[in-house]
Amino acid sequence: MGSASARIATAAVHLVTAAAILLMLARGGEAVSLWLPPPTAGGGGFLGGADRYLTREEHWMNQTLDHFNPTDHRQFKQRYYEFLDYYRAPNGPIFLYICGESTCNGIGNNYLAVVAKKFGAALVSPEHRYYGKSSPFNSLTTENLQFLSSKQALFDLAVFRQYYQETLNAKYNRSGANSSWFVFGGSYAGALSAWFRLKFPHLTCGSLASSGVVLAVYNFTDFDKQIGISAGPECKAALQEITGLVDGQLQSGRNSVKELFGATKLENDGDFLYLLADAAAIAFQYGNPDVLCSPLAEAKKNGTDLVETFASYVKDYYIGKFGASVASYDQQYLKNTTPAESYYGGTKFAVRLHISRWHQKTIVFVPQRSTRGTIWTCAEMFSAKESTLMSL
Ligand SMILES: *[C@@H]1O[C@H](CO)[C@@H](O)[C@H](O)[C@H]1NC(C)=O
Ligand SMILES: *[C@@H]1O[C@H](CO)[C@@H](O)[C@H](O)[C@H]1NC(C)=O
Ligand SMILES: *[C@@H]1O[C@H](CO)[C@@H](O)[C@H](O)[C@H]1NC(C)=O
Ligand SMILES: *[C@@H]1O[C@H](CO)[C@@H](O)[C@H](O)[C@H]1NC(C)=O
């Protein structure tokens, strides 16, 4: 495996020029779209709301901990899944579904499965390092987090691709054969999918980047502008009015407004406001504007308290149906180095670059469902210093 990484690394050096044209920075406002389906939905990721898995049977490979230090031979166990029922052996293509910044529970029975069936493809899906059961360390100390980066993750994928190809070749008594590989991913994993194709063009035939977050915009107010447009003038005005009212209550020191939302746990006002902003945005981002705008319009007409109406939406829909958790907005999560295993990848979740939502006072960095775990990933994705990510 060491020599496989070395080969990949050597090949990568030649790609620097091509890769350098890639803008490394992700859309700040994309935070919301990194949302996972609620726990009850069973995962499966993008390309359709899967409520079942094709397989949840775990496989393991030995992955290189540090792809950029040839003297460090440490390895960790990376989990992956394979589904071969549709595979037209031995010449069918291989679809690699990239799992992103959360626990990877299996291969979802989703639209990608439909396409795999049509093309006689093998489906494989490795879990992202540091998430789920693919954590190199038990404790998320700063020291231990140094190998968490999208750069390392891309090389994980390259090593996995070679490893799995060899495994499959062995299964079919072939040697040195190369299948047609396609990579797929959504959101952060969508960015990985695009970057993988750019960085290792010889390892894939193609890549699909769904909502790939490859362009970061500092202070990305356009995201909220679009939310406002999607809401329409009436609903937008109601949301702005609510913002003003909540703001006023917070400023007058009335923490009871948090009570209304069942969010007294969120001591930091920025965390609380981010919850509210996210809750509103989600209705539009996931195509259910009426679930928010209808009650607001009605409340406006019949004189019901707007903030209370919005609070009902947040509690019943965003938290109740959608599956968001209030605690996940608490930035104290960042301090936790031994997160409990949970649906959200042991709570190691992306720190969101969140400078602006529809509320201008939202604080700059807000962790969500998060520990310090993904600071590295995000620092790398977002910071200017790391904008040279692809120039290895
Ligand atoms: C991973 O490495 C361990 C220890 O070197 C070895 O026992 C195991 O067989 C390896 N697993 C795979 C899947 O190669
Ligand atoms: C591969 O070779 C082994 C040993 O020669 C044989 O038992 C097996 O059936 C072969 N597998 C395939 C898929 O041809
Ligand atoms: C398969 O791909 C690898 C990696 O690009 C390459 O080294 C090898 O020559 C290829 N094999 C064939 C038979 O084309
Ligand atoms: C973000 O952009 C808005 C609108 O242009 C501006 O009012 C605000 O001051 C900016 N905030 C930061 C942190 O740059």
Ligand SMILES: *[C@@H]1O[C@H](CO)[C@@H](O)[C@H](O)[C@H]1NC(C)=O
């Ligand atoms: C007014 O509208 C709100 C929001 O839809 C609703 O919950 C409430 O029951 C309505 N009240 C009356 C008196 O119709």
